[in-house]
Amino acid sequence: MGPDRRWLRRSGAGAGLLLATLACMLVPPATAQPSRPERALRADGHVYFIGELVPEYALPHAGLPSLEELQEFQFELGRTVDGYVAPREGVQTTRFRLSHLTYAPTQRIYASGLRHINEQIVHWLNGHGLRGVRVRPHPDDIEPGSNRDLRGRDQTALRLLITLGSQGPQAQWKIIAASADGPVYMIDQIIPQYAEHHRDHPHLAELERAEFELGRTADGYVAPRPGVRSIHFQLRQLAAAPAQRIYASGLRSLNEQIVAWLNARGLAGVFVRPHEEDIDPETNDDLRPPSRPALRILIWTGRVQEMRTFASGERVPEDERVDHPVHERIKDRSPIKPGAVRGMDLVQGQVLDAYVARLNRHPGRRVDVALSPGRDAGGVNLDYLISENKPWSVHAGWNNAGTDQTTDSRQRFGFTHTQLTGRDDILRLDYLTGNFDEVNAFVGSYEAPFPGSERLRWRVHGATHEFDSSVLGFPGRHYKGDQWGFGAELMANVFQRGELFIDLVAGLRWQDIEVDNPFAFDKAKDNFLLPRVGLRLEQRSATSSLFADLMFEGNSESLSGNDPDDPSKQGGLGRLDPDGDWVVMRWDTSFSSYLEPLLDPAAWADPTTPESSTLAHEIALLFRGQYAFDRRLIPQEERIAGGFYSVRGYPQATAAGDSVFIGSLEYRFHVPQIFGIQREPTQLPVIGEFRYARPRVYGQPDWDFILRAFVDGARVVQSDRASFEENQTLLSVGFGAEVRLWRNVFGRFDLGVALRDALDVDAGDTEAHFSVTTVY
Template structure:
């Protein structure tokens, strides 16, 4: 009897399986429909209309039977300006009040709050919806901003770990503002011998985050030497220079550098330049720089002798005003003092005359956002000379060096530089620069065009003016490593390591610039322009070798150069 039952059972099983296989697509369709309807029903489950949403920093602050209306924040200090906070409140109120709320709406609500904190620099935040009774139309949301646990440093071999920690300035229990941290890191990374980054890890205590400041650095001292053709006819086309750079001077994270430059032939120019930077608390810094040069040549158009002297002493006080994401905002003010009796370093027509003294206040602002899709580098400087404070600061001495120049003046200089990414690791580099003055200026303050840094293919500063504009457009091929024999994408290249890395860049450029004198000068071209095109090559073995060679093809003639024609501008620097 038992075997008979089994024999009757198996045929039914086979028939059932055959039916499933034959109508399997129908079964699958019904399963999908049922699961979709179930999910839709769950997701669209309504909690009713809310007339108030209350954000608190702790579950203990949830008030039952409250009479609040609108968007409320209890125990929370929202980041951002008053207008930004008002904008968040209005956005949440229009989206989530006086309408049926679903689970999907709650997720959207949490996302918008997290996004707001992230945009304001407080990305380390948790938003939770606790279990609660919402029949009274009040929804409570808990917002937990993580606090600082431990602050640790790593990798400081040459520089001070204490200085790194104090610059960031966070202590256990502090709120974490990512924008502020990025600004601190940008200040630390102004030192070219090190690069500091931050790593966030969960802290041991609840709702805390440990901060580790990781520094990669090299020996903070470098000696270098090089040669270029950035001279002129009076002192010689070629120059050689040598100097040193110290990134931890006196063990205090101070930066000190010195450079000695001579012309080739050696006797025509000797120049000394020095730079000193002292970092201060709160991301401020004090900078002093200056130079002295003596020039000897028989080619001067001279009123006295054939010896030219240039002296400069300058100071700047740098301070930040506000952070903006990963961008750096740097304000500065300072003072320049200069004495000169010639224009040799600034003109192809050399003049030596009586000594003239220049003094001016300087106000500056720099915005730097070097992210791939950032705004680039913007710089603005205002120079003001309001009074005659020193000897030889008068109209007569000024106009011997520059016709029409006056000791009271102002001018501003502004520039913008950015790289645009193209497919296949190619880039377009754009630089714009301009100057406007309300008076004719001394040669050292004029806007000069021609040469390695401005319009390539011409001599250095072939044309000068009080007002001017410069535009440089470069089409850059992908970087190539000759050591590795492969293409490097620029966003993946990091030279801030102690290991030598090489990069070859091929480019094509278009340079254009024009200048004009504020007040017309007799027997002179008061408005001039020059333009050039050509190829270029840059090669670096970081940090030991840098070379740049450009072949500029002139498209506009000047008093000193004919067009069409060409000139190679180059610079080679080796360091160790």
């Protein structure tokens, strides 16, 4: 057993390393050297990283041929530049012993090579008088049928399971322990002990009541394995029974189960072994006197002895990566600290993961954790690995999401700073215009955490803009206006489970609206005080994202001082007979996920198969809108449908209503993900290094080319509908493409086809949507 090291990964040496490492131990090849290097074929199947082949009998017996002899039997495999395969014509062959693999680097062995090894083991056992022999990889290591690798990423040993036919004498053999089970110990009680006391340790009484599993053979207890009957027991039950024979493999399995039990209770960096005064940790000799068959089990739980931050990305200079002052807040707020500060040094995995997930909510930042052994037994070094983009950016964009009555073109310019004062505070400023003439708007916001709290944030915002009736979904009424407002919000994280967050949001905004309507009074103007409250849900991972926002907002006629019957006030803002008191429920929900991890998670998670570990296919769903509870709203509070960002295939703001329901289903195909692995970047003129494909499994290229197909729809409903108002249904289908270069240039084209008639739109009409954005 060893400490929990989540930074460990399987190391895969190339086939070429075997030539240098095993040159001194290999028998000369049985066939001539090929004239050119041979490659593995598709028919060779999956490739596996193997550092040791461990044969074992499903039903051990003293009369069976020795597995030690089998380890020294010579086998033959074909050697290609990609790895080892079954021998075939034109491929150089290599002879070796199973025991050689233990002392060599990890090798790439294909499924055909494993099958050939199994066949040679069968022939070897047949030569020892056994019949009905079957050899296959252990089903816990390689899944039968699919051949998927089930081993952990840091596990390179592969077990080969040997079973015998039922018609032979095996049916009457008794199951006994094998030599691989190690020495046997007489034990009448197992006493777990913490190496050091900590107030946050789970009680040992709970551990003694936990259920564990061992395999029972005719001569003692061993680690559970196929063909051996398992028994389940509690540690406290051993004290009430006679002394038992427990083999070293059984003790190792018990230690692993204790580690898993503590991991499940949030502890990381756990190390478990027999007390060194009871069993020698080097020789496994039993040091207990015959009069004391009780065995003490020592438990070390990881405690942070040192904490550091390691920076990467554009925010911190390369020569100042370690413990940079801008990351002191992350160390100060860490729930786990060195030096037993208020007992906070115990490595609790769930607490640490939750803290990292909260840090990763901040835009432009990615934090990971690495644990490594400390200077003392049970000590752990805790490192925060912080990757950050440049905190500020400016952006400029163009799209054709305008209206015929104003301008088709829209431009947007903005500035964002995600660390304005270095305390996770965010400033956003945007200017939107239609050719700097018809439509102009300024939007700004600033948000920051409350001092001493990472779960409570506040935000202030303001906006001013000009509008035309066509922008509000009333293209035939020909009025203009302007409005300005400001507001404030409190956002409290009230629930977290891993990367899933639910926030409670409460706020208040002031809105001043003025309309110039030539068909009514010259001008109408009114103010609104709009409180809001709601919930916000967010969950993001490397392969999916979920966002949901549910808000209730309303106006009180008496509180705001409105008069819906006065045409110079609320009654003249662009709609007949609006309600003075109203509440509207608004929601915005989106979900997207790559399909590979959903359809075949095991194959996607296997890094040895790059062709199945892609993120090429993505599905996205969207549902948003508002419900006005049968209240008539002023035009500025209604919702529009139609256009680039709602129902493609219809012009911008085709319809507007009090209650609006908008949905979209979209499939996206990320083309560069199917290009394989590009280890070295391509050199392009002017640009320099450019990766057109993934640099590694799960990596991202320097660009993306997305093909999409979509279905959009909306239902627009008027409350207390007037004779000239209509409820409308919009429905469209279409396709599109998008190009992304690094994180700086984005171009998008969507073509939608309307499937239902609407105002000035016939079924079959098409609408093309374009946008271009640059970010620096």
